[in-house]
Structure formats: structure tokens, C-alpha cells
Amino acid sequence: MSTLVVVGAGPKGVGLLERIAANAPEFPRGRLTVHLVDPFPPGPGRVWRFAQSPLLRMNSMPEDVTMFTDDTVRCAGPIRPGPTLAEWATGVRDGTIDATVHESLTTELRSVTATTFPTRRLQSAYLTWFYEQVRAALPDTVEVRVHAARAVDVTGPPDGTQTVRLADGSTLVTDIVVLALGHLDAAPGPEEARLAETARAHGLRYVPPAYTADLDLSHIAPGEPVLLRGLGLAFTDLAVLLTEGRGGRFVTGDHGALVYHPSGAEPLLWAGSRRGVPYHAKPGYRLHGPPAPLPRFFGPPQVDALLARPGWLDFDTDVWPLMAKDIGWGYYHELFTGHPDRVRMDLDEFAARYAAPDWDSGELRALVEKAVPGETDRLDLAAIDRPLRGLVFPDRGALTDHVRAYVQADLTRRGSASFSADLGAFLALLSVFGQLAQLVAAGKLTPVSQVDGVDGWWFGFFSFYASGPPAHRLRELLALERAGVLRFVGPDMRVRVEDRRFVADSPAVPGTVETTTLVDARLPAPSARRATDPLLRNLFHRGELAEELLLDAEAERSTGRIHTTTEGLVVDATGRPHPRRFALGPHTSARSPGAFTRPRTNAPGFRQNDAVARHILARAAQPR
Known part of the structure; x- marks a missing residue:
């Protein structure tokens, strides 16, 4: 009997479990116990958990989201096809797919199409169903145990068992550990830390980069001018939570234009960035001609x-x-x-x-x-x-x-x-x-x-x-601007602190904007060194995990990502891979995409999950 601990039970961790379920019949002598460790529900995990604002949506269409392999995926394990999010929603509607969906999603489930943009709560339901299907497909040789807890450390030699310590003081002894942590929270970088210290010294409020759905925005007062630095997806989510999320309403006015009716609880949003404009909307159509034969010049x-x-x-x-x-x-x-x-x-x-x-x-x-x-x-x-x-x-x-x-x-x-x-x-x-x-x-x-x-x-x-927002989000931004709730700072936005105020300006337009609150509207950049996750922090401080470091004759640069081999093994500060520890996800040097997989794209994430799953099962099949 072998044991595996997967730290992180979101889409990446449960996607690995699916590949274990698919490959396990090829390793009939291997018995495996899988411990899924995550304080958030298995399947959705933290980012896609049901317990978040119903106003927040995906920026992918249902037809472009799948958790299942298809015949384009070049991997050693078996292909196990399954429905895209669009096909799943259709199946649940017509009764061909048995899924428990929260009653608050009933209206959306009836109206969602292959090319609309669903709420994150509906994606949460799809991921929960996917996890249930994976559990049901596991053979008798694989057992899964779920721990609704946070892992805070892992210890153990390269040639021996590993001990995973949980926040409640309990431990799990295991043969292999897989870190499937997804996007990493990080303490402010040097520039952000200096800005935070200056803000504290002047009695100002600075919110560094963070996952938007987890931010406490209650301290931002109605009518207060607020600087938002960044015009990407995090900005879009912030604009939703600080406007419609505070009771405002969008209605269709004359000539079909969207009109925003403020509730009075909104702050005044001043938004700027390097480009000075929001991200492009996602296309709302299909190709008219046949797909181009790609790749052609970079193949x-x-x-x-x-x-x-x-x-x-x-x-x-x-x-x-x-x-x-x-x-x-x-x-x-x-x-x-x-x-x-x-x-x-x-x-x-x-x-x-x-x-x-x-x-x-x-x-x-x-x-x-x-x-x-x-x-x-x-x-x-x-x-x-x-x-x-x-x-x-x-x-x-x-x-x-x-x-x-x-x-x-x-x-x-x-x-x-x-x-x-x-x-x-x-x-x-x-x-x-x-x-x-x-x-x-x-x-x-x-x-x-x-x-x-x-x-x-x-x-x-x-x-x-x-990878911008759905088109309706840009229509909402225009409505917010017409309502006087949103204003633009300009391109190449600059921010400084003067006279107990954040002062922002742009070289493209005269004048300045002054506020007492600044929000960096973006996710933290990858940084294993500054990761706030206690497990990563402990491993890094002991030198058992390192940032990816690149150097040539002229430069030495850190990417901030967790240094792994191409197979996903964690590399320590001396450059040695640990044969019993893997790290998978967008913040590793393997650079798997953070977005969901599009069908029929031979996705790297599927291939990596399959290879790691087969490695784990092969090890489980060996005599102990």
C-alpha cells in the first residue's frame, strides 16, 4: 500500500486524481491511498468555491471549458472523454446528466448557452460534479480521504517517507507529496512594500495585489475617491463588487444603451494603467471561413x-x-x-x-x-x-x-x-x-x-x-462612466504620495487625481520567496524549495516561480530534485496555463497530470 498527499483539491489537484483513476487499471498490483488536503471544497477549491459573490463570472465561454481528456491529448494513459461545461449544463437541463445544483442556479442553468459567460458559481457546480464522477470511477485499489484543513509543512528525506503537518497539529505520513496550489498569494514585493510603508506613515490605505474575491472592501466608504491601478480582469471584478455589489442596478435604456442607477453606496472609481484602456472583450462569434492551418511559421x-x-x-x-x-x-x-x-x-x-x-x-x-x-x-x-x-x-x-x-x-x-x-x-x-x-x-x-x-x-x-472579460462587462464600464461612478486616469499612470494623499497622473493628460485609498487591481506576481502559504514558506526558508533562477554570461534573473524539473519534481536550493515531492500549476517553472483547458487542444496540463499519475501508480505497484 502506497500513500499520496495532494495539497490543493481545486481543479489541478482533482485533475490529477482523474488521471490516477484513468490509469489505475493498468497497475493492478498497486494499492494507493490518496489524501486530498484543502480547507476549501474538493473540485472547486478556493478560487471556484460556491461561497462567493453571485455577480462574479468566468471570462471563458462554456464551450471552451473542459476537465476531460479527448483524442487530441497525446499521453500514455487512456483517454476518458466527458462533457464540456456547455454540454454538462445541457445534460443537467434535459435530465441526461444527474447533478445536484443549488436552487439559486436554476434560472442561470435554464438560460446559459455554449457562448454565454456563466457565473463562477455555476462553474463551481460543474467542478463539484466532476470530482464526484472521478471518485465514482476509482477502482477498488485506490482510496480517497479528504481533509478540510490547511497543510503547513512537509518534512522527509529524498529516500524516505514524507510527513505532512496540518494546521490542526495532525500529521499524514506519505510516500509522495504533490503541491497543487494554483495561484499563490504573496507578500508585497519591494516596490509594493515601500509604497505600503509610505502609506502607513501618511495615514493612507493601500491594498496590494490579491485575489479580488477574497478582499475586504468594506472600509471603502460611499462616495470616497479610490485609485484602481490596473484595467484587467481584477479591475473588472473590483468594479462589479464596488458598484452592482453595493446595490446599484444596470437597466437597458433608450436605443438599447445600458444605464447604471447608483445606489449611493458606491465609491468614485479612478482607474488607470500602463495602456490606459480596459482589456479587449472576448469575441462573441465563430469563424466565417475554415480554420487556418496552424502552426505554420512557428511550428x-x-x-x-x-x-x-x-x-x-x-x-x-x-x-x-x-x-x-x-x-x-x-x-x-x-x-x-x-x-x-x-x-x-x-x-x-x-x-x-x-x-x-x-x-x-x-x-x-x-x-x-x-x-x-x-x-x-x-x-x-x-x-x-x-x-x-x-x-x-x-x-x-x-x-x-x-x-x-x-x-x-x-x-x-x-x-x-x-x-x-x-x-x-x-x-x-x-x-x-x-x-x-x-x-x-x-x-x-x-x-x-x-x-x-x-x-x-x-x-x-x-x-x-x-483573455479579457465578456463584452457585457465593457458595456457596464461604459454605463458606469456615463453615471459618473468611473473615471479614467490615462495611460502610463504614475502614483506618488504627497501631503498625505495618493497623487496620480498621466503624461497624456494635464492634471492630477488625489485620493486616500489605492488598490493595485491585479493578482500577485509569482514569488516562491514571498509566498504567504505556510507550507511553501517553511520549505523555502529551509532551502528545500527554491525560486527558478536563470543566468547566462550577462544576467541573473529570478522568475519567482517554484523551481521544478520538466516532470514536476521540486528542486531545492542546491539544484537537486526531490524524488518524492511534485509541484504542479501556473506558478511552477513548468508554466502550465492558469486558465481552464479548451477542448481539443492537446493541453499541456492534461499531459503533465497523466505523466505524474503514472509515476505515482508505478511506484505504488513496486514491492515495498
Whole structure:
């Protein structure tokens, strides 16, 4: 009999359990006891728990969310298909799937479709059902025990059993430990810590990056001006909780425009960021033409060539041009096949002439100008990345007018299928994301390229363009602005402390904004060093867990992620992997995506879970 402790029973931990259930029949001699340790319910875990605001929604459509493998997943274990969130909701409605759903979800369950955006509570119900299905599928050789507690430490030698200590003082003795902790909370970084100390000295209130649903916002008074730094998903959640969450109402007014009726309990929200505009809305349509054959310019042959090249790779010069070329190919393939009336060239001719030039070359720009007459139909990734770059506004009213028009134009593009080329680029972004993972895993990028290029700029651009909120959230932001509840600071937002006030400004617009509260509206950056989780903190301080450190002849950079091998084994401060400890999730050096898996994408998370599950089962099958 072998024992496994999985610390974290959210989607990652329960996804590993599913792979154990699927692979266990191949290891009939192995008996395994699995302890799931998490103070939150197994399946949803912390982030997707039912006990959160019913106003908070996913930023993925139900058809794009699955917890089940399909025939695209290249793994050694068996494929166990199952319903996407959309198929599950349909099955529960028509009675073909037996699931217990809270009565508060009845109305939503009746109305949700494959392309609407469900509440996080409905996703919680799907994950709970998934966990129940996994438990039911376990063979007699695998037993599961759930501990609604927090793990605070793990000790044990590489060649011996491990002891996991829980917050209540009890212990679990085990052969293998898997840390499936998901997104990590972290103490403020150096810049944030300095800001927090300055705020305390001046009697100001500063809220550092954190998971929005867990924030206590009760100290923010009605009518109080509040600075929100960041315009991404965390900002969207904050805006919901501080407006509709305080009793305000959105109604449809004349000409179909959304109107916000304040309750009077809202603060005055001042929002700014580096770009100065909210994330792009998720597309609300499907492709008009056939999917582009992807990858084409950043696929296995190009990745293999980069891996074979001696020396380090630079992201900006060696990698990004190939990625951008594939993103452009996805975009223009859909424009040519889905909207042939808006181009002046046959697709075959365009494809042949598109193949040779570099992405940022004059030859390629000339080809696009010749083939695509409409300027708004041409893909400009630099302009997408920094839409307000170089603009200067005479006053805040002009800035507001411009941001309002920008958001409305984005809603038009993401809501009208005549702009489905944007979806072609979106799908190409997903393709290059997966290819890039191979270069990252091989350690070929310079430390600066990895930390600043990939973990910094690329992940930020990907989130901005492809991982934004549902379109209705942007319509709500426009309604909040019209109601005077939300105002914009501007791009390249700067914050300082003066005369017992936070003072914010932007180089693009005259004037300043002063408040006594600042909220950093984003999740904490990965940091094993500053993790607040007691288990990680203890392991790090003893040197049994380390941050991923990258160095070459010119630079040494920490990514902040938990250092693991490609198989997921935890690496200590001396560089040695611990054969009995795994760490899985987005904050490890394996860099599995934090978002849910899209169906039919050969998802890396499924492949990693399968490999770790088979390792655990093989060990359990060995004579003790």
C-alpha cells in the first residue's frame, strides 16, 4: 500500500486524481491511498468555491471549458472523454446528466448557452460534479480521504517517507507529496512594500495585489475617491463588487444603451494603467471561413531549428517575429476566406507571397497594403499593444471621450462577425502559446528574454488581447462612466504620495487625481520567496524549495516561480530534485496555463497530470 498527499483539491489537484483513476487499471498490483488536503471544497477549491459573490463570472465561454481528456491529448494513459461545461449544463437541463445544483442556479442553468459567460458559481457546480464522477470511477485499489484543513509543512528525506503537518497539529505520513496550489498569494514585493510603508506613515490605505474575491472592501466608504491601478480582469471584478455589489442596478435604456442607477453606496472609481484602456472583450462569434492551418511559421520545424541553434535565444529578435507571423497568418487567413469581398488578392497568391518576408519588413507591409484596401482590416500588433501611445489630450474630458470611443469600437469588433479576422488572430495566439512552451522548457531563452520578454510582455499582451472579460462587462464600464461612478486616469499612470494623499497622473493628460485609498487591481506576481502559504514558506526558508533562477554570461534573473524539473519534481536550493515531492500549476517553472483547458487542444496540463499519475501508480505497484 502506497500513500499520496495532494495539497490543493481545486481543479489541478482533482485533475490529477482523474488521471490516477484513468490509469489505475493498468497497475493492478498497486494499492494507493490518496489524501486530498484543502480547507476549501474538493473540485472547486478556493478560487471556484460556491461561497462567493453571485455577480462574479468566468471570462471563458462554456464551450471552451473542459476537465476531460479527448483524442487530441497525446499521453500514455487512456483517454476518458466527458462533457464540456456547455454540454454538462445541457445534460443537467434535459435530465441526461444527474447533478445536484443549488436552487439559486436554476434560472442561470435554464438560460446559459455554449457562448454565454456563466457565473463562477455555476462553474463551481460543474467542478463539484466532476470530482464526484472521478471518485465514482476509482477502482477498488485506490482510496480517497479528504481533509478540510490547511497543510503547513512537509518534512522527509529524498529516500524516505514524507510527513505532512496540518494546521490542526495532525500529521499524514506519505510516500509522495504533490503541491497543487494554483495561484499563490504573496507578500508585497519591494516596490509594493515601500509604497505600503509610505502609506502607513501618511495615514493612507493601500491594498496590494490579491485575489479580488477574497478582499475586504468594506472600509471603502460611499462616495470616497479610490485609485484602481490596473484595467484587467481584477479591475473588472473590483468594479462589479464596488458598484452592482453595493446595490446599484444596470437597466437597458433608450436605443438599447445600458444605464447604471447608483445606489449611493458606491465609491468614485479612478482607474488607470500602463495602456490606459480596459482589456479587449472576448469575441462573441465563430469563424466565417475554415480554420487556418496552424502552426505554420512557428511550428515544430521552426521550434526544432531554434532548439538546435547553438547559444542563447533572444525573444525579441529570434522568437517574436515567428510568433507574430503566425498570428498574422491566422488573422489574414480568416479575412481572406471569411470576407473575400474586403481583399484584392486570391488567398493562394497572398499565402505564397506572405511566406517569405520577415514580419516587420517593408515587403510584408507593402503586400498587406496591396491586398487589404481597408486600413481597419489590417493587423497592427504594435498599435493593439499600446493603443494610446503618443497621444496627448488637452483635458480629461478629451481623454474620456477617446477611451469611450475606443471601448465602443472594441465592442463593435468583438460583437460583429464581420470582424471575425480578430478571432483568427485569437486562435493563432493560442497556437503560438503552446509552441513557445517548448522553448521555455528547454531553457534556451536568455534570462532577460524569459523574465521580461515572455513572463512580462508576452503574457501581458496575450491576456490583454485574448483573455479579457465578456463584452457585457465593457458595456457596464461604459454605463458606469456615463453615471459618473468611473473615471479614467490615462495611460502610463504614475502614483506618488504627497501631503498625505495618493497623487496620480498621466503624461497624456494635464492634471492630477488625489485620493486616500489605492488598490493595485491585479493578482500577485509569482514569488516562491514571498509566498504567504505556510507550507511553501517553511520549505523555502529551509532551502528545500527554491525560486527558478536563470543566468547566462550577462544576467541573473529570478522568475519567482517554484523551481521544478520538466516532470514536476521540486528542486531545492542546491539544484537537486526531490524524488518524492511534485509541484504542479501556473506558478511552477513548468508554466502550465492558469486558465481552464479548451477542448481539443492537446493541453499541456492534461499531459503533465497523466505523466505524474503514472509515476505515482508505478511506484505504488513496486514491492515495498
